Amino acid sequence: MSVRPWTAVPDQRGRRFVVTGATSGIGLMTARVLVHRGAEVVLGVRNVEKGAAAADRMTGPGRAVVERLDVSDLASVEAFAERVGDVDVLVNNAGILGVAQGTSVDGVELHLATNHLGHHALALRMLPRIGDRVVVVSSNSHRHGELDVSDLGWQRRPYKPYAAYAASKLANMLFLLELQRRLTQDGSTLRVTGAHPGSTATAITASSGHGFFSWLGSWGHQLVGMPAWRGALPTLYAATMDVPGNSYIGPHGPGEFLGWPTMVGRSAAAADPALARACWDASVELSGVGLSLR
Numbered sequence: 001m002s003v004r005p006w007t008a009v010p011d012q013r014g015r016r017f018v019v020t021g022a023t024s025g026i027g028l029m030t031a032r033v034l035v036h037r038g039a040e041v042v043l044g045v046r047n048v049e050k051g052a053a054a055a056d057r058m059t060g061p062g063r064a065v066v067e068r069l070d071v072s073d074l075a076s077v078e079a080f081a082e083r084v085g086d087v088d089v090l091v092n093n094a095g096i097l098g099v100a101q102g103t104s105v106d107g108v109e110l111h112l113a114t115n116h117l118g119h120h121a122l123a124l125r126m127l128p129r130i131g132d133r134v135v136v137v138s139s140n141s142h143r144h145g146e147l148d149v150s151d152l153g154w155q156r157r158p159y160k161p162y163a164a165y166a167a168s169k170l171a172n173m174l175f176l177l178e179l180q181r182r183l184t185q186d187g188s189t190l191r192v193t194g195a196h197p198g199s200t201a202t203a204i205t206a207s208s209g210h211g212f213f214s215w216l217g218s219w220g221h222q223l224v225g226m227p228a229w230r231g232a233l234p235t236l237y238a239a240t241m242d243v244p245g246n247s248y249i250g251p252h253g254p255g256e257f258l259g260w261p262t263m264v265g266r267s268a269a270a271a272d273p274a275l276a277r278a279c280w281d282a283s284v285e286l287s288g289v290g291l292s293l294r
């Protein structure tokens with residue numbers, strides 16, 4: 001398959017976005033490009049000083065505003081969703097990888113709480129005020145993910161940081177599938193799209209493990225990973241181009257490293273409607289937030 005180079009993010013004047021985790025890496029670059037193309041972008045960030053410094057460096061006809069958001073904390077998600085107002089697009093980007101076993105303030109395993117559950121709650125709380133679409137930033141690591149909905153806290157299995165990351169990224173894919181299914185069933189025209197950045201040299205490996213192999217993996221990632229502008233392209237494509245709901249956009253090219261945004265495949269588990277429903281039900285139970293379009 002030949003895929004044409006794409007960097008032409010359409011004019012975004014008059015459009016409003018939320019990007020979570022916009023102080024570094026792919027989220028920072030996504031927000032920066034959107035502001036450059038004329039959008040107003042709400043940066044949902046844990047550290048508002050860092051957010052303000054990032055916003056100051058964004059130039060263009062658009063503008064960036066900073067709002068506090070700890071996506072691993074369901075109370076913070078609720079407060080953010082109440083403050084943020086109407087948007088066209090929510091980009092669920094914030095993420096952590098390979099951290100030591102731990103739980104969020106709500107008692108949920110940290111990868112699941114940050115990468116999936118907080119974003120599930122955020123999207124569902126904001127949905128009545130979203131005009132166009134929700135973008136789920138997942139990863140092809142979802143292919144290695146196994147989601148045991150009866151043991152989301154890793155109580156009955158030995159905890160493995162990368163397995164927990166992959167499971168949370170599979171949960172992202174299942175959320176994409178199930179939210180789109182429910183919206184379509186309810187007659188909504190809202191779209192849900194997914195993105196896989198490809199291997200990108202960002203800070204995400206900085207918090208993962210401290211052993212030799214973690215260090216080696218992190219170092220290798222920095223050495224061979226794409227620059228953040230390139231890793232942001234699938235997200236920008238999924239957020240701004242006219243693609244159908246449930247599209248999953250990633251780089252097409254040699255391995256994970258180069259290539260231009262296009263539709264890419266997903267694992268069988270990520271397309272399993274029964275698993276998507278089970279993940280949805282478990283997430284609603286943990287977060288207390290379900291689907292309401294009003």
Ligand SMILES: NC(=O)c1ccc[n+]([C@@H]2O[C@H](COP(=O)([O-])OP(=O)(O)OC[C@H]3O[C@@H](n4cnc5c(N)ncnc54)[C@H](O)[C@@H]3O)[C@@H](O)[C@H]2O)c1
Pocket residue numbers: 020021022023024025026027044045046069070071072073092093094095096114115137138139140196197198199200201202203204205225231
């Ligand atoms: N870098 C890669 O190779 C790669 C590959 C596939 C998928 N991804 C995905 O891309 C997304 C962005 O990652 P990145 O590589 O830019 O990493 P990064 O570490 O540079 O950025 C992650 C951002 O999320 C924020 N964040 C983390 N926990 C948060 C919380 N509780 N509340 C609010 N913000 C929080 C961080 O502060 C940071 O701004 C993640 O979802 C990741 O899984 C990255």
